[in-house]
Amino acid sequence: MGIVFAPLGLVLVFTAAITPQWREGQARLGVGGPGAKGQGLGGRSGSVEALLLLRSDGLWESCLQVERSELKHCWPVVGPYKWDPRVRLAQGLVLTSLFLCGTGIVLACIGVRCWTDLPLRGVAASGGLLVVTAGLLSLTALGVYTHNLRGLGVDPGRRISSPRFPHLSLHPAGSLYFGWLGSCLQVLGGGALLFSFKRPRCPTCPSRPELPVCPACSSCPEITNKTDMDVYEVSC
Structure with a gap:
């Protein structure tokens, strides 16, 4: 159980870390000819066509896409979101978690010694302890990010939306669920190695x-x- 769950949790947390779908938001942006001036966030009005913009943010990358089109642009996180202490805390915790989990898996493989009858129990248990610690660190990062999801990188002085920069309704996205699942698997796998x-x-x-x-x-x-x-x- 530990040998299977620990690497699977590592893969899921790593997938969550590198994908930019930690939070998502969408907004309708009115575009059109000269008669579209002032229409802003509304739907179709005269010659105005409403485009649905999909915005997603991760720990290291953000993306913007127009719905039902191939137009998509991604860039490294910048601005207040990049320097938000809660985002930087999540980045550090996730990186530390990945390092500890990888080290724990190596120790567990050395300790289990499937090619012999008697394992190195102390080494395997040490690997399990590192994997459990990695899972707890990633759970902490996910909890901090989820709790502050709508306020990350938001300047209190710029909360009023405008037609040029419409307000985004942010909500948790798929990468968070990958991270939660992977972290739980790490805790279960590390606990199995630690106590078995x-x-x-x-x-x-x-x-x-x-x-x-x-x-x-x-x-x-x-x-x-x-x-x-x-x-x-x-x-x-």
């Missing part, structure tokens, strides 16, 4: 029951003289 590798119960020596021994030890002939198949079954 317990120290096995070694059988006690019939001659000296007060001393626990391991099947790999040679301190108890009653155990070490068993066949290889018996020893393999005990280690499982």
